[in-house]
Amino acid sequence: MSEDFRSRVKLPEGFRFLREGDIKRPFRTGDKAMDKYALRDYYAWSLLPNELVVLYEVGGDIAGIIEMTANEDHMMIEMVARNILVAASGVGTRLMSVAENVARQLGKDEIRLESLDGVVAWYDGPLGYEEYTDRFYDPEFGWLTPKRKFMR
Ligand SMILES: CC(C)(COP(=O)(O)OP(=O)(O)OC[C@H]1O[C@@H](n2cnc3c(N)ncnc32)[C@H](O)[C@@H]1OP(=O)(O)O)[C@@H](O)C(=O)NCCC(=O)NCCS
Numbered sequence: 001m002s003e004d005f006r007s008r009v010k011l012p013e014g015f016r017f018l019r020e021g022d023i024k025r026p027f028r029t030g031d032k033a034m035d036k037y038a039l040r041d042y043y044a045w046s047l048l049p050n051e052l053v054v055l056y057e058v059g060g061d062i063a064g065i066i067e068m069t070a071n072e073d074h075m076m077i078e079m080v081a082r083n084i085l086v087a088a089s090g091v092g093t094r095l096m097s098v099a100e101n102v103a104r105q106l107g108k109d110e111i112r113l114e115s116l117d118g119v120v121a122w123y124d125g126p127l128g129y130e131e132y133t134d135r136f137y138d139p140e141f142g143w144l145t146p147k148r149k150f151m152r
Helices: 003-007 039-046 091-105 117-124
Strands: 015-017 051-058 061-070 075-082 110-116 136-138 142-150
Touching: 039 051, 039 061, 051 091, 061 091, 075 091, 091 110, 110 117, 117 142
Parallel strands: 075 110
Antiparallel strands: 015 051, 051 061, 061 075, 110 142, 136 142
């Protein structure tokens, strides 16, 4: 992610971009496939063009993380997870709300993601995501359901 791209986004209080100095900090999602990746990997992804990795901090601890890619006409959420090593509530919902905030700042009115099987109901609830095409099998993450949301 270029500095220029990052400088176009102002994050709400409690959120900040992942930094190289974070990569050794403890982080675990509780999902076996997602936990193959550590903060070191998220940091490497954050250096790619159009990629943003945002942390949510509570009391100085990393409570959650979200990785997003800005595509031409939509924002794609690549990864979102709370840190099971840190006690905090409403982390996932806050991360999804920051994704909307960031998308708006970048002029996108649509967010897409591919949901793991165990969290489809979470996206369907108050978050308001809808399935827009068929579920498919991914060798690494299992069944994934493409979902999206248009923001007013
Ligand atoms: C999915 C995830 C990000 C949700 O974060 P969270 O901090 O637990 O969620 P919140 O506290 O914001 O959730 C609020 C509500 O969603 C519900 N919820 C949480 N996980 C859920 C799930 N898997 N399915 C259905 N509802 C769920 C909670 O019960 C809560 O409901 P309530 O307000 O009625 O009590 C988190 O469980 C996580 O990191 N999971 C492992 C990684 C993962 O699967 N990421 C998504 C990849 S597509």
